[in-house]
Amino acid sequence: MPAKGYVEIDIERCKGCDLCVLSCPTDCLALNISDTNSYGLYYAYLKEEDDCIACMNCSVICPDAAITVYKKEDQPKQRS
Amino acid sequence: MGEIRLMKGNEALGEAAIRAGLQGYFGYPITPQSEVMEYLAQQEPHHNYVFLQAESEVAAVNMMYGAGGAGARVLTTTSSPGFSLMQEGISYIACAEIPCLFCNVVRGGPGLGTIQPSQSDYFQSTKGGGHGDYHTIVLAPNSVQEMVDFVYLGFNLADKYRTPVTILSDGAIGQMMEKVELPDPVEYKPDKPWATTGKTKDRERNILTSLYIQSEDMEKKNQKLQKKYEKIKQNEIRFDEYKTEDAEIIIVSFGLSSRVSRKSVDIGRAQGMKIGLFRPQTVWPFPYEKLREYADKDRVKFFISIEMNAGQMVEDVKLAVCGKKPVHFYGRMGGIVPDSYEVIEQIKKIKE
Amino acid sequence: MKKGYKLIYKRPQTLTKTRINYCPGCFHSTMHKLLMEVVEEMGIQEKTVGVCPVGCSVFAYNYMNVDMQEAAHGRAAAVATGIKRMLPDRYVFSYQGDGDLAAIGTAETLHACNRGENFTFVFINNGIYGMTGGQMAPTTLEGQKTTTSPYGRDPEKIGLPLKMAEIVSQFERVAYVERVSCNTPANTRKAKKALRNAFEYQGKKLGTTFIEVASNCPSGWKMTPEQSLKWLEERVFPYYPLKVFKKPDKKEV
Incomplete structure (x- = not known):
C-alpha cells in the first residue's frame, strides 16, 4: 500500500512554473488558473488530497522551496 | 632603535610588510617591481603568511578582494601596466570597503612604455583610477626608508578607514639601495567584525558587495564613502x-x-x-x-x-x-x- | 500539521526569508535551494563562505543565509581563492553562470582548477546570458538562436560551445567533476548528492570540486518551463551529457 501524505504550498513563493505538477506521480497537484497570488502569478495546489503519497517529488523539484511535505506516521520513510 | 640594514627599496617594502603582520600576498611579476615578489616568495617558509603568484594582475587584485574580505592583512605590488589592469578591482574594493594595500612601482608610459622610473601614474592614482566616485589614500615615498614606513602606515590607514591604500613609488626608489631602519615586528590582531569568516549564530550574515541596484541605495553608499573621504582629508594629510x-x-x-x-x-x-x-x-x-x-x-x-x-x-x-x-x-x-x-x-x- | 502526520520536508533555514526573484521554473532557484539544504544538513553554516558572480545570480547573497562576497564579473574563482587561502578550514564555494565562468572568467577558472584550489565551483550552464536579456553565451548550442545570434549560433564564425566539465576534469588537482541537472526529481536528487559529495571532498581537502549544472533559462530561451525541460532532454543533454567526469579514489575518500 502506498504511503499517505499531504503537502502545503506557500502560494506567495509559488510562481506557477508547473514543475511540481509535471513531476507528481499521482496527479494530485494542479495549477490554479482561476486565482493568483499577490504577485499576480498562478499557483499550484493540492487538488486530490487523498492521492498524495508523500514521495517528495514536488518538493524536490520545486525551485522556490515553496512546498512543505507531511507524511502519515508509522509508515516506512521514502528516500529524500 | 630598530634593525639597520642596507636594502633595495623593493625588498625593504617586502620586509616591512612581513614585520607589519602581512597575511596574504597576491601578485604578478612585472619590472621594476618583481623583487618584492621574489623577496616574499623566498621568505614565505620562515613566516606565517601566504604568498601566491596569480595568473594575472586581474586575478591578483580579486584575490586581494577575497582575502582582504576574509579579514586578512593583504598586499599586492605591481608596476604601471599591471596597475591599470587592477583598476577595476580597486573600484570594487573601494566600494565594498575592504582594507588592502597596493604598491605601484611606477614605470614610464603610456602603453607598454619603458621600465625606467616615472611619475606618470599620478592622475590615475590620485583621481580614482577606475570607474565611479572613489579615492584610495595615496602615499608617495621618496626614500627606501619611506618604502618601509609607508607600509606600516598604509596597512594601518587601510584598516582604520576600511579603504584601499596605494603606495605610489617608482622604478628608482624600488631599485635603489639605501640604509634603512626596520621597525620591530608587530603582532597583528585584526578586529574586523564585518569580515566574511562564516556566519555565527550570534550575528547576521556578512555580505561584501559593491552592488546597490536601487539608485537611492547607491547614492546613500556614495554619500557614506564621501563622508569617509572628508574624514581622511581632515586627518591624514602629510x-x-x-x-x-x-x-x-x-x-x-x-x-x-x-x-x-x-x-x-x-x-x-x-x-x-x-x-x-x-x-x-x-x-x-x-x-x-x-x-x-x-x-x-x-x-x-x-x-x-x-x-x-x-x-x-x-x-x-x-x-x-x-x-x-x-x-x-x-x-x-x-x-x-x-x-x-x-x-x-x-x-x-x-x-x- | 494534521494529526497523525509528521513533517518530512520543509524549506531549509539556510535560505533567507526573502522571496527568490528568479523567473518561474529557473534552475538557479533549485540550485540555491539544494546548496543551502546541503549546508544545513552538514551543519556547516558557520563555516561556509560563498562567492556570487555577475549575471542572474548576482543577488545570490540575498537568498543564501551565509557570509558572502560579491565578485566582479568573471573573478569569482580568484575571490574564492583569496578567501580559501586565508581561511583554509572554511567551506568556500563560487556560484557562477556560463558567461562569468566560461567567457570573461575563463583564465581565473582554469588557473584555480590547475592549482587545485580547495573550493567548490557551482557552475550554472544555461547556454545564454540571462540577466542582460538573452545574448549568446560561450555555451550556446550550435544553431541555437539568441538575441546576438539571431540566425542561430554559427560554429564557423564563433566556434562550438565550451565543455567546461570535460575541460576541467583534465587537471591533475581537480578532485571531482560532475554534470547534473534538475529537470526531473531523480536528477535533482542526484544534483543534491553531487553538491554534498563536493562539500565533503572539500572538507577532506582533496582539491578542486566542480559541479556543472545543465540548466534551463525559460525566459531567455523564450519557452515555458515545461518546454525548457524538453529542450534539455532533446538538445542539451546529447551535447552536455550528465555524468561523473572525475571522482577521487576510494582510498582518499
Whole structure:
C-alpha cells in the first residue's frame, strides 16, 4: 500500500512554473488558473488530497522551496 | 632603535610588510617591481603568511578582494601596466570597503612604455583610477626608508578607514639601495567584525558587495564613502618641507623628483636664490591648505612643480594656489629623471 | 500539521526569508535551494563562505543565509581563492553562470582548477546570458538562436560551445567533476548528492570540486518551463551529457 501524505504550498513563493505538477506521480497537484497570488502569478495546489503519497517529488523539484511535505506516521520513510 | 640594514627599496617594502603582520600576498611579476615578489616568495617558509603568484594582475587584485574580505592583512605590488589592469578591482574594493594595500612601482608610459622610473601614474592614482566616485589614500615615498614606513602606515590607514591604500613609488626608489631602519615586528590582531569568516549564530550574515541596484541605495553608499573621504582629508594629510620658512620660490615635488629638487634648493641658495621645497607625502589627500598659506605670503614670488611626467600634480598645485601666484612646471618624461641643475636653469628662465 | 502526520520536508533555514526573484521554473532557484539544504544538513553554516558572480545570480547573497562576497564579473574563482587561502578550514564555494565562468572568467577558472584550489565551483550552464536579456553565451548550442545570434549560433564564425566539465576534469588537482541537472526529481536528487559529495571532498581537502549544472533559462530561451525541460532532454543533454567526469579514489575518500 502506498504511503499517505499531504503537502502545503506557500502560494506567495509559488510562481506557477508547473514543475511540481509535471513531476507528481499521482496527479494530485494542479495549477490554479482561476486565482493568483499577490504577485499576480498562478499557483499550484493540492487538488486530490487523498492521492498524495508523500514521495517528495514536488518538493524536490520545486525551485522556490515553496512546498512543505507531511507524511502519515508509522509508515516506512521514502528516500529524500 | 630598530634593525639597520642596507636594502633595495623593493625588498625593504617586502620586509616591512612581513614585520607589519602581512597575511596574504597576491601578485604578478612585472619590472621594476618583481623583487618584492621574489623577496616574499623566498621568505614565505620562515613566516606565517601566504604568498601566491596569480595568473594575472586581474586575478591578483580579486584575490586581494577575497582575502582582504576574509579579514586578512593583504598586499599586492605591481608596476604601471599591471596597475591599470587592477583598476577595476580597486573600484570594487573601494566600494565594498575592504582594507588592502597596493604598491605601484611606477614605470614610464603610456602603453607598454619603458621600465625606467616615472611619475606618470599620478592622475590615475590620485583621481580614482577606475570607474565611479572613489579615492584610495595615496602615499608617495621618496626614500627606501619611506618604502618601509609607508607600509606600516598604509596597512594601518587601510584598516582604520576600511579603504584601499596605494603606495605610489617608482622604478628608482624600488631599485635603489639605501640604509634603512626596520621597525620591530608587530603582532597583528585584526578586529574586523564585518569580515566574511562564516556566519555565527550570534550575528547576521556578512555580505561584501559593491552592488546597490536601487539608485537611492547607491547614492546613500556614495554619500557614506564621501563622508569617509572628508574624514581622511581632515586627518591624514602629510607633507614635508625643506627651507620653506623664508622661501621666495617654492618647488613642489613628490617622490623621486623631490630628491632632485632638494639638491636644487641648496644649489639655488648658494647662488643667492631663496628657494624652498614643499613635498606632499600624501598626494591624495593633497595638502591644498598648506600650499594656499604660502600663496598668501607676500614674499613668495612663484611656485614650480617638478615632476617626472607631462605635468600632472601641477594641476593640484594650481588648485591650491588658486591664481594668487604664478605656478610653473618642469618635467621629464619616458623614464628620464631631471637633474638638479636642470631645475635651477628652469627657475632662472622663469625669473628672467 | 494534521494529526497523525509528521513533517518530512520543509524549506531549509539556510535560505533567507526573502522571496527568490528568479523567473518561474529557473534552475538557479533549485540550485540555491539544494546548496543551502546541503549546508544545513552538514551543519556547516558557520563555516561556509560563498562567492556570487555577475549575471542572474548576482543577488545570490540575498537568498543564501551565509557570509558572502560579491565578485566582479568573471573573478569569482580568484575571490574564492583569496578567501580559501586565508581561511583554509572554511567551506568556500563560487556560484557562477556560463558567461562569468566560461567567457570573461575563463583564465581565473582554469588557473584555480590547475592549482587545485580547495573550493567548490557551482557552475550554472544555461547556454545564454540571462540577466542582460538573452545574448549568446560561450555555451550556446550550435544553431541555437539568441538575441546576438539571431540566425542561430554559427560554429564557423564563433566556434562550438565550451565543455567546461570535460575541460576541467583534465587537471591533475581537480578532485571531482560532475554534470547534473534538475529537470526531473531523480536528477535533482542526484544534483543534491553531487553538491554534498563536493562539500565533503572539500572538507577532506582533496582539491578542486566542480559541479556543472545543465540548466534551463525559460525566459531567455523564450519557452515555458515545461518546454525548457524538453529542450534539455532533446538538445542539451546529447551535447552536455550528465555524468561523473572525475571522482577521487576510494582510498582518499
